[in-house]
Amino acid sequence: MILILKGGATDDQIDHVIERVEAMGLQAHLSRGTFRTIIGIIGDETQIVVESIRAIPAVAKVVPVLPPYKLASREAHPDASVVDVSGVKIGGGNVALIAGPCSVEEEDRMHRIAESVVSAGANIFRGGAFKPRTSPYAFQGLGEEGLRRLRDVGQAYGVPVVTEVTDPRLVELVAEYADMLQVGARNMQNFALLNEVGASKRPVLLKRGMSATVTDLLMCAEYILSKGNPNVVLCERGIKGFDPATRNVYDVAAVPLVHQLSHLPIIVDPSHATGKPDLIPPCAMAGLAAGADGVHVEVHDCPEVAKSDGPQALLPEQYDELASQMKSLAELLGKTVSPLPEKTA
Structure with missing residues (x-):
């Protein structure tokens, strides 16, 4: 999952987002761009409470990497089921x-x-x-x-x-x-x-x-x-x-x-x-x-x-x-x- 932060997010706000992610038992990978700051979340996405992440003031957008259908996806089961x-x-x-x-x-x-x-x-x-x-x-x-x-x-x-x-x-x-x-x-x-x-x-x-x-x-x-x-x-x-x-x-x-x-x-x-x-x-x-x-x-x-x-x-x-x-x-x-x-x- 990727978190796109709002433009102008302060260091304190960014640190707060990282703290919330790590509190869920996940890792946060920070990437600062010219116009946007992005935080990549690494770990079991089922542990993420998306609504809580969206509620953080500095977060502009939450972008799932995996599809919402976890068990039906190829990522969960690469081989064709019979x-x-x-x-x-x-x-x-x-x-x-x-x-x-x-x-x-x-x-x-x-x-x-x-x-x-x-x-x-x-x-x-x-x-x-x-x-x-x-x-x-x-x-x-x-x-x-x-x-x-x-x-x-x-x-x-x-x-x-x-x-x-x-x-x-x-x-x-x-x-x-x-x-x-x-x-x-x-x-x-x-x-x-x-x-x-x-x-x-x-x-x-x-x-x-x-x-x-x-x-x-x-x-x-x-x-x-x-x-x-x-x-x-x-x-x-x-x-x-x-x-x-x-x-x-x-x-x-x-x-x-x-x-x-x-x-x-x-x-x-x-x-x-x-x-x-x-x-x-x-x-x-x-x-x-x-x-x-x-x-x-x-x-x-x-x-x-x-x-x-x-x-x-x-x-x-x-x-x-x-x-x-x-x-x-x-x-x-x-x-x-x-x-x-x-x-x-």
């Missing part, structure tokens, strides 16, 4: 192919979709049992019955499942059924929920908020990490823009940026980012090419009767073609689509 979702690895060269319908629906339909996407190469199956919707009159999900159906399908096809949790009070329930807990875009800054999923120790898929910066996303991941849960996977799913041509603005540059700033894996969700089936395959490939550790795609066998987000779902045969392309691209990039765990007897 998150294990019941045997399926994400990050560190391991690619996740997450697929399934937006909402958990009829049992036979769930089995048909799961069979098709797993056969195509998907290694995590998704489906929403609790759905936060813009309208209170829209389908809100099947609740615990949806969780049971999702779990049954996962067990039938030997694939881990991920589903969204929308309320801190539901974390324990959802964790009983799901291998991975999803925090959706609308709940990215629901700090009570972040604390609860952090305490659950289940792997967490954290989606970027619709108007969130990359720093906002990493700060929310910090909440989960600070509760002792290191298994966080970030998700770029598009941010709000002014052009209605696509559902959101697909910020593919966020992928390499996150890899520069953080050790956490990041996947892309071109389904929510674009909202258009024709755009999903090229945007999925673009995300992988940019370094994404996985791709999340919504798939439905009859989008016109889907209970939610049917227009942005791929048909099973479309996903089969895309999955083949993604596996080839991953191989070209020196990565591996994580295999499904072996079934136990």
Whole structure:
């Protein structure tokens, strides 16, 4: 951390600042310039009470050197993290192919979709049992019955499942059924929920908020990490823009940026980012090419009767073609689509 002192600061004022820094158990490195005096602070920045430093009359500005997301930063963890979702690895060269319908629906339909996407190469199956919707009159999900159906399908096809949790009070329930807990875009800054999923120790898929910066996303991941849960996977799913041509603005540059700033894996969700089936395959490939550790795609066998987000779902045969392309691209990039765990007897 660097302290920039006010112009004209006296020797006594400078000595006072140094005394306050050293009282925190840190070292102060004084540098006098022609117009400014700067004090560099060396040591554990977590010991610094920034508000107290700012309150010293001679201090003009406090400039952090390390990012505010300590645990999520590359400085804290130089090597890329690998998150294990019941045997399926994400990050560190391991690619996740997450697929399934937006909402958990009829049992036979769930089995048909799961069979098709797993056969195509998907290694995590998704489906929403609790759905936060813009309208209170829209389908809100099947609740615990949806969780049971999702779990049954996962067990039938030997694939881990991920589903969204929308309320801190539901974390324990959802964790009983799901291998991975999803925090959706609308709940990215629901700090009570972040604390609860952090305490659950289940792997967490954290989606970027619709108007969130990359720093906002990493700060929310910090909440989960600070509760002792290191298994966080970030998700770029598009941010709000002014052009209605696509559902959101697909910020593919966020992928390499996150890899520069953080050790956490990041996947892309071109389904929510674009909202258009024709755009999903090229945007999925673009995300992988940019370094994404996985791709999340919504798939439905009859989008016109889907209970939610049917227009942005791929048909099973479309996903089969895309999955083949993604596996080839991953191989070209020196990565591996994580295999499904072996079934136990």
